[in-house]
Each structure stands twice: as structure tokens, then as C-alpha cells.
Amino acid sequence: MSKTGFDGRVAVITGAGGGLGRTYALEIARRGGRVVVNDLGGRPDGSGASHSMADQVVKEIVEAGGQAVANYDSVSTPEGGAAIVQSALDHFGRTDIVINNAGILRDKTFAKLTPEELEIVLDVHLKGAFYVTQPAFKVMKDNGYGRIVFTASAAGILGNFGQTNYGAAKMGLVGLSNVLAIEGAKNDIKSNVIAPIANTRLTQDLLGPIAAKLAPEFVTPLVLYLASEGCEQTHEIFTVGGGRYARFFVGMNDGWVKRGGQPATIEEIAEHIGEIRDTARFTIPGGVGDELRVTAQLFKS
Numbered sequence: 001m002s003k004t005g006f007d008g009r010v011a012v013i014t015g016a017g018g019g020l021g022r023t024y025a026l027e028i029a030r031r032g033g034r035v036v037v038n039d040l041g042g043r044p045d046g047s048g049a050s051h052s053m054a055d056q057v058v059k060e061i062v063e064a065g066g067q068a069v070a071n072y073d074s075v076s077t078p079e080g081g082a083a084i085v086q087s088a089l090d091h092f093g094r095t096d097i098v099i100n101n102a103g104i105l106r107d108k109t110f111a112k113l114t115p116e117e118l119e120i121v122l123d124v125h126l127k128g129a130f131y132v133t134q135p136a137f138k139v140m141k142d143n144g145y146g147r148i149v150f151t152a153s154a155a156g157i158l159g160n161f162g163q164t165n166y167g168a169a170k171m172g173l174v175g176l177s178n179v180l181a182i183e184g185a186k187n188d189i190k191s192n193v194i195a196p197i198a199n200t201r202l203t204q205d206l207l208g209p210i211a212a213k214l215a216p217e218f219v220t221p222l223v224l225y226l227a228s229e230g231c232e233q234t235h236e237i238f239t240v241g242g243g244r245y246a247r248f249f250v251g252m253n254d255g256w257v258k259r260g261g262q263p264a265t266i267e268e269i270a271e272h273i274g275e276i277r278d279t280a281r282f283t284i285p286g287g288v289g290d291e292l293r294v295t296a297q298l299f300k301s
């Protein structure tokens, strides 16, 4: 099998009835993969449902000679997630790839955010990714192979006005992916995150004059790379859009160390805040152990 081909591979793609997810489904199928095209088929705010979006993408794939099956379950319940993965097992006998992509928006400034607007956004983006990925992860562990992609957003990684619910859900996915990357390592399961920028129905009113230059197809190749056998990266976050492919990362600087075995005073923190925040030198820890090792160094005589 070619390292960037998908012959023999089965991909579950959530929210694949439009926007970014559709492009992943079409391209994986074009490269020989079999695809579960999941889409609830509702409106951008998460209301409603229909079969037409997933059906349309499956039709396009089949007409182009590819293999795909539609699934209309919502990612936002454990039963929905299980049914989506079961669809892959029933139709294609395995699951190698999960691209968590389904998404909705309920933007509201924090002071006005209702519990319902919080819950529906957490349910689709964050819990939905748990519900779909967990049953697939079990299959991947048994098979000793898996590729998982989560769709985060700069709204969470960097922050964006009016999106506390969405930003928190999206940053939660970074935590989920980081831990899965560690848990999946010994079974060749790689887990990565993208933060895309693309002109879709979710963003059509937000991107301004550059919208026309931000076709979803610019995001597709990076996601397919992360979903491919040739991908050696795991535990990483990529920002992608309009032809730019780059990395976000969580770095840790050297900081300032108070010697002598006593806590610093508040006044000392104020005095050294420049060193504490200085990013001139940093490392990118690969997990909790890397940070603990740095801390343990303090106590070596």
C-alpha cells in the first residue's frame, strides 16, 4: 500500500455531508479508502436533521467509482457514536481512521450564554468526539493501527470574542488528542489536531474579503496526510488554511527558579515576572513526564 493511498483502509468522517468533511470523504475515497459519510444534516446551529447531505456525498463518491456508506446519527450521544462506528464495521469490517469534524455554532457573549447554548456545543464538539472515537479506538487497538484527527479551532487555542462555549469545547479536544496520542502509541495509533480556516457555511459571514481564497480543499491534503499510513507525527496541532500549513505547539520556557527550598514571595514574583514569562528559550514537552523531569532537576544536588 502506498503511504499516502488509502487502499484497504476504512475511514469514519463525522459531519462529512458538507464543508470540510465532504472534501476529506471525496479525497479518501478517490485514493481507494472506504468511507462512512456521517452527517446529521441539520442547520449550522445544530437544529434540524435530514438525510440529504450525507446521501449527496455518498452519491458523488459512488458515481466517481469509490465506496462509501451514509450514516445520519448524531455524534452527540454515546448511542450515536457507537452506531457511526458500527456502520463502518457492518459495511466494511474495520475502522482505521476517524476524522472528528462535525460541528455547530451557538455564539454568544459569556454574560449572555445560556446553559442550553453551552451544552449543545459541548455535546457536539467535545463529547461527540469522545462518543465516536472511543468505540473506534477499541477496534484500532485490536488491529494495532489507527489514525485519529480532531478538529479544533483557533477560537479555543488562541481565543475569540463570543465563543466561550465553542472555544472551550475545541480546546478540550486538544486535551483528548494529547492523551490518546500517549495511550495509543504502542498500538501505532496516531492522534493529531487541526485548527482549520476555510470558507464554509459555518464561516461564510466571518471571514471577510479573503473568504473566496479559503476553499476547504486547501485544508484537505494536511488532514489526509494525518490520516495516512505515512504519517509519523502524533500529539501535534496544525493550523491550516488558504495554502498555509503550520504548527501550533505548547511550549514551556526555562522560567525563573527560586533557590533555597523556600517558596518565592509575591514581591519576588513581581521582580522576576519578566524571566518567568520570557519565551526566548523553550522546550515542547511531550507529556507530563517531560515537565516533571524538569522539576525534578531542581532537587538534584
Ligand code: NAI
Binding pocket: 014, 015, 016, 017, 018, 019, 020, 021, 038, 039, 040, 041, 042, 043, 044, 046, 053, 073, 074, 075, 076, 100, 101, 102, 103, 104, 124, 128, 151, 152, 153, 154, 195, 196, 197, 198, 199, 200, 201, 202, 203
Ligand atoms: P459545516 O457546517 O459545513 O460542516 C459541519 C458539518 O457537521 C455539517 O455538515 C453538519 O450537518 C454536521 N453536523 C453538525 N452537528 C452534527 C452532529 N451532531 N452529528 C453529525 N453531524 C453533525 O462547517 P465546516 O466549517 O466544514 O466545519 C467542520 C469543522 O471544522 C467543525 O468542527 C468546525 O467547528 C471546524 N472549524 C471550521 C473552521 C472554518 O474556518 N470553517 C474554523 C475552525 C474550526
